[in-house]
Amino acid sequence: MVNNSSNRVLELQEELNELGDPVIAEHSQRYFKTGPGEYGEGDVFIGVRVPVVRSVGKRFRDLSPDEIYELAQSPLHEHRLCAVQILANQFKRSRHREQQEELFHLLLTLVTEERVNNWDLVDTSAPYVGSYLLQIKDYQALLSSLARSENLWERRTAVMLTGGLIRLDVFEPTLTLCRDLLGDPHDLIHKATGWMLREIGRRDRGVLRRFLDEYATVMPRTMLRYAIEHLDATERAHYLALKSLLA
Numbered sequence: 001m002v003n004n005s006s007n008r009v010l011e012l013q014e015e016l017n018e019l020g021d022p023v024i025a026e027h028s029q030r031y032f033k034t035g036p037g038e039y040g041e042g043d044v045f046i047g048v049r050v051p052v053v054r055s056v057g058k059r060f061r062d063l064s065p066d067e068i069y070e071l072a073q074s075p076l077h078e079h080r081l082c083a084v085q086i087l088a089n090q091f092k093r094s095r096h097r098e099q100q101e102e103l104f105h106l107l108l109t110l111v112t113e114e115r116v117n118n119w120d121l122v123d124t125s126a127p128y129v130g131s132y133l134l135q136i137k138d139y140q141a142l143l144s145s146l147a148r149s150e151n152l153w154e155r156r157t158a159v160m161l162t163g164g165l166i167r168l169d170v171f172e173p174t175l176t177l178c179r180d181l182l183g184d185p186h187d188l189i190h191k192a193t194g195w196m197l198r199e200i201g202r203r204d205r206g207v208l209r210r211f212l213d214e215y216a217t218v219m220p221r222t223m224l225r226y227a228i229e230h231l232d233a234t235e236r237a238h239y240l241a242l243k244s245l246l247a
Contacts, residue, residue, distance in 0.1 A: 020046030072115040084125035104132040130164025159192040194226025
């Protein structure tokens, strides 16, 4: 990626900076766990709410990939959020495989370079470009590599990318990752896997039930609670009781 200064990027950044609110920024610093030793350690917020960031981004929706990359180098969280929002929206609008490929790999670059480094940045982007996985010959190997990473955000990206496959009724990649990540130590992975299982259940309740029947007793409790959220009360109680038997 070329990282030359872009007037449009500077304009976008200045517009976001002018909308910053110190009170919102202080709340965001706590909410996104930016303190020492926390998962978002060192991140900096200026205090612009997500809908406002999205509104600003719409006026810059035709940024080039180089400009998106440049914007994502900012130390300010809302700048990076806007970058991945623009990226995801371009992917959703695109009907050209070459453009989709470039945007997909741009996101992976930003993840591996730790510019996408909090759960909202992952969740704003990965599910919306994940459908491109079907264009990759051995996409399961890519997902598995990300899921084995020591980097939390690479692991969460692996899970959230499969959201794009779930919308196409392709479930096995998600199920595979959920099995592989049963022992993951981080709550943010438990939430992501549970969320994607829940999305599978919205499209095919039988697939979800079969997974739960096999793994409910060993799933992290957060993962289980997310996965069963849309089941009826009787089924939720049943699976929670299975979990409790071995708690």
